[in-house]
Amino acid sequence: MIRGAIEALGRRVLEPIEEVGRVSRIFAFGTANIFIRPLRFRETVKQMEFIGVQSLPIILLTSFFTGAVFTLQSHRAFAMFGAQAMVGGTVGVALTRELAPTLTGLLVAGRAGSAMAAEIGSMRVSEQIDALDAMAVDPINYLVKPRLLASVIVTPLLTAIYDFVGMVGSWYIAMYVLNMSEPEYMKRTQEWIDWDDIWSGLLKALVFGAIIGTVACYKGYYTRGGAAGVGRATTSSVVVSSVAILVSNFFIAWALP
């Protein structure tokens, strides 16, 4: 009975460590494979297209409304001390530094990351990954690398789109709902938003892309237990990558100037 308890405790401690080890391995081998032939250029482009198509509509929609609602709320707050003119700049900085990368990351994790985990997971449980191995095709090279690479490339691109459309939403509300003066709005916005803000947002997006690709491939690759297992892998890929995005976001913000 005591032995059982100690063993249970041991598993409790060891399992997360093992899991971290396996995640790191997927990331490390996936990255190392970038320069290992076959390069999988076509497969990578296909995955980029997949992530883009899956995520773009929802990103266009949410980015516009994020910019819009943020403008509306900050305008209310700034109006209390007569600083309405600062709205464009404030929204711009918040959007490019924080909101765009984080929300893009969460949306890509929810749409494309989950689909990737489900696809690889079902390939695992139906022995398609064993079949790749049996044909002497490295599944890391064939499945993981293109997806990891694609999500690292596409997440920043989608974030840039989020930045732009979010600002369009902000501008639209400022002009047509709040009736602000256009030259004033534009001037302040340009003064406030720095290239640094944009770059730091895109750098974050790059990290989030790596998180999404790694977690989705990891969860899919180590799926067990049939269709139910695929379901669990899918859900937990979204949960884990969302949490990882939000937590790492804090630390990147802390580390960056």
Added chain:
Amino acid sequence: MSRRHRYEEPEPVPIDPVTGQPVAIRYEGVYKSFGEHHVLRGLDLLIPAGKITVIIGRSGTGKSVTLKHVMGLLRPDKGRIFLGDEELTSFTDKKLRTVRNRFGVVFQNAALFDSMTVYDNIAFPLYEHTRMKRKEIDTKVATLLAQVGLSGSEKKVPSELSGGMRKRVGLARALVRDPEFILYDEPTTGLDPILAAAMDQLIVETQDSRPGITSVVISHDMHAVLHIADKVAFLVDGVVYDEGPPEYFRDHTDPLIHQFVTGSLEGPMKV
């Protein structure tokens, strides 16, 4: 008939006592556990070259695990596996990958790539490992599809195929690189008796039309065993319980084997 080329080797080729053929694959005291679950417990098994060996046993006794070891998809905890005179278990991962090119595998549920057409599924190993021209690939795929009785199905996708058809495509894919070994994991499970008989016939035809090819079939279908096997190994609890030619099993008096052969609920094996 020996397929060894290095004649200066002094030691004699081991001979499989059941078939009198040279040994192609040899398991020597192989152990494999998954956590607390001990699957293989000192497996000793000889696979004769150029013959059909059928491994039978109940579900979950480690038949698939046995096959995965010989391709290096799993590594044993203990024991050795030889391919000809090479010790597979001493190979690096890289070298194991090249060994896999000598095998074709038909997986239990075919394991076709759902995102690809039948043509691409069969051609995939050629895309990956050869520089064959499109025309040559076309011919090769058409020939193989004809052999498995599915001519003209190139453009279909796996979801449009029945279970039996998928396994046939899986066989075509396994054969596309002319392997020395072909491994079948439960080729008839899930098929109706007629399709199962057709699949058995296809296994025999494949064996006969490719001289020198070594087949290993995993099954729990006694019908198949008696019709296609040159050698049968009966697996119980991760070891070979008994082995011999198929006739040996038909009239076996051992209660365990008798129960399995007759599919009876009465006997030493419990459900």
